[in-house]
Amino acid sequence: MHNIKSADDFSDLGWATVNQVASYLNCHADTIWRWSRHPENTFPRPRKLAARCTRWKVSEILEWEAALLAAA
Structure with missing residues (x-):
């Protein structure tokens, strides 16, 4: 499952491999x-x-992404 198409798909994982990230x-x-x-x-x-x-940890990746978007 390397093709992550949405934040919902990604957030459902909990933990992600380097390829999923x-x-x-x-x-x-x-x-x-x-x-x-x-x-x-x-x-x-x-x-x-x-x-x-x-x-x-998927939640940390999503928080990092949100912080980048907020700073833009």
Whole structure:
């Protein structure tokens, strides 16, 4: 399920893979990793849930997006 078409589809996930986040934000997975590693960026950090299982909390991504839109 990599093609996230709406905020409703995305918010239903709870936790999202890098590919799901990238699909929702319409960018490449490498961009998500770059944003999350840059110390000056406000993009949410991923959580390591288990070995080889890293996820982003969807609510944090949506809050980050809302803050960007509010600042624009």
